[in-house]
Amino acid sequence: MQLKSLRLFMAVAETGSFVAASQRLHTVQSNVTAHIKKLEEELGAQLIHRNGQARLTSAGYALVEYATRILVAHDEALDLFTRDQGACGRLRIGAMETTMALRLPPILAAYHTAYPEVDITLTTGPTAELTELLRAGEVEGVFVAGRLEHHRYHLLNVFSEQLVLVGPKPMSSMPSSEQWLASTFLAFRQGCSYRQRIELLLASYGINAIRIFEFGTLDAMLGCVVAGMGYTVLPLATVQAHQQRFDIHYLELPKPIADVDTYFATTEPGTWSPALSRFIDTLNDSVSAGCVYGRAQS
Amino acid sequence: MQLKSLRLFMAVAETGSFVAASQRLHTVQSNVTAHIKKLEEELGAQLIHRNGQARLTSAGYALVEYATRILVAHDEALDLFTRDQGACGRLRIGAMETTMALRLPPILAAYHTAYPEVDITLTTGPTAELTELLRAGEVEGVFVAGRLEHHRYHLLNVFSEQLVLVGPKPMSSMPSSEQWLASTFLAFRQGCSYRQRIELLLASYGINAIRIFEFGTLDAMLGCVVAGMGYTVLPLATVQAHQQRFDIHYLELPKPIADVDTYFATTEPGTWSPALSRFIDTLNDSVSAGCVYGRAQS
């Protein structure tokens, strides 16, 4: 059975004539005859009466229902891919906790307003986990800190964050080694790229082994900072957004360590679903950002 | 886009391999490549990652939903027509009032029990109207009295009725001409074949013009018979079934006029939908009857 045959069949059913059907679908009458005949052979039943006017038989009447379902689904699929604009289905996105909390809401809102038919699934996690999800194809794109290094991905530089050291009291300078050793570093669970930054920073101070406490959510972590449990490192914008609710203080970090770019990473263009394409459009509209490619590396 | 391509695509999606997909659908790997490639060209998006294992891209993931819908509908249609047994959809049947009331219920019940998925639409009317409905394709089969004479139909002799004259009092012989002229003949509306019979009978008595009162339903007609409004002609079985409720009496009519066969008329076999085929099966199971064809006549 061919989609073309079903289209011709429906055209005959609707026009009541083989000739009219052939004209509607820009082909020739003999073609219509051949397709209908083949359909009839496959289904083992005459589909159309040929007594003067072409009317549906009982069997044809029964086929109409299925043909309609098939062709409607086909049309929708074609429309989705070929017609610009419009998206539906599911969109699975991953993001870091901090990005999710601060940067994503307006973008998601804009996207959802524009394409309400898309079901969005959000996953949060540290950069390493997100990268793995993307690699495994369980999400269609992830917001991560720093460039991905494992595969060939399409990277879109969407945000530039400035990391700051966050503590319970005002700080005028970096805590001393003694202070570090006396406190705990609060971080997201393994894989958080911010955490790697602070480890790098501490290493430059000659501090290698510090106590680390891992959190799953931002709020819990900030609560513990306020309680004086230790320090953490977060984007400046995130800290400022939470200073109303938490009595936290920050210290700017040295430039090369402080600057972190957040990328939206996906597989290469051309593999994008319409829903994903539209999301990237929305992203580009929301931020003015450059666009670079990551390269495979062993 | 071809159904074959979608099947291969789904096979690749499910097996995760072009080779496995080709084996599952009994074809060759290069074929799978070609079909997927064509699909990708048509949709303008890469559907499958080929990095070692064949995983769906975001676009492929989006297509799965539509492909599933299309293929499920296709499978159902094929199953419906090719697999024996099973029927669904709609079945539109017409029948005379008397057939509907007495003969059809057990048959419809049996059919509905066997094929609950079929929606049955019943239409009642006199033979002439039913014939027209069948000709116009608005019903798939009709129960009519006597052979259809207009087109080439498939006729199934399902019931043999014996017509009797029905009146309000016991009769030992045919009413006299005076009695006829003094009363009314109660009949279903124009087109009822029983009515034609009585007109034939009366004509043999030399009575041509009698008063006729037309009814739409059996109950109304019987009520009027009881009230002494006139005579009517009905199948013996129908009269006997109603003698509990109505004080009616009957007189047997002369053989050639009394005997009426009820046929189930449909278009020719081969045009039957599965639902209709199953119905005819059920009919054949319910009655032991011969099977004849009506012929076209100008």
Next chain:
DNA sequence: CGAAAGCCATCTCATAACATGATAGTTACT
């Protein structure tokens, strides 16, 4: 009743599409 017009089935032919098998190129794994 007969002629004409419409409509569909059939046929042929040229072209396009397809399935196949072999081969080359890629990637992942050891």
Next chain:
DNA sequence: AGTAACTATCATGTTATGAGATGGCTTTCG
């Protein structure tokens, strides 16, 4: 690096398809 498994590409024979012409059938109109 070498191997194994996988996919892309190519050449080829076959099939399927679409277009046009023709003929038979039915309906319609004079």
